[in-house]
Amino acid sequence: MKKDSYNLEILKKWISKKGYTVNESASLSDEIDFFAKEITINKNQTSKNKLYSLLHEAGHLMISNNINSFLNFVPLYPNHLYDGRTMRSRKYKVSVLCEEIEAWKKGMRIAKRLNIELDKDDYLDYMSKNVWTYIKYH
Secondary structure, three states: OHHHHHHHHHHHHHHHHOOOEEEEEOOOOOEEEOOOOEEEEEOOOOHHHHHHHHHHHHHHHHHHHOHHHHHOOOOOOOOOOOOHHHHOOHHHHHHHHHHHHHHHHHHHHHHHHOOOOOOHHHHHHHHHHHHHHHHHHO
16 A cells, blocks of 8 residues: 555656646546646545556546547547537547547556556456446446
8 A cells, every 4th residue: 555655646746747736536536627737536545546546547648648649549539528419429439438448558558657566457457447437327
């Protein structure tokens, strides 16, 4: 657990260098706000899950920094500016799923770059649990 807290601080410093702040909140879910340049993670998670969640949100940050490359592989960019009809479309749902999975993959790459040792199986289990919510509820 102590190692996870230490790695969390390393990741927060890296995110800070990218111009973003990291906040923890008991009432909000994990998310990135590109306009406010802020990442929020739920503070009621274990240190390990906070680390995994923050790696995932940092993955979204990396996707946004190279959006043209990402857009070559998805039907349309998933954002909340579309109307309800578009957001219910298969193209939109597939694009959201693609972005979520890509953010988890980039999170693993960020961990490697920062020499943050991950339990790969545990990280992938946590990823699967979270990606499944998009499949189940969207």
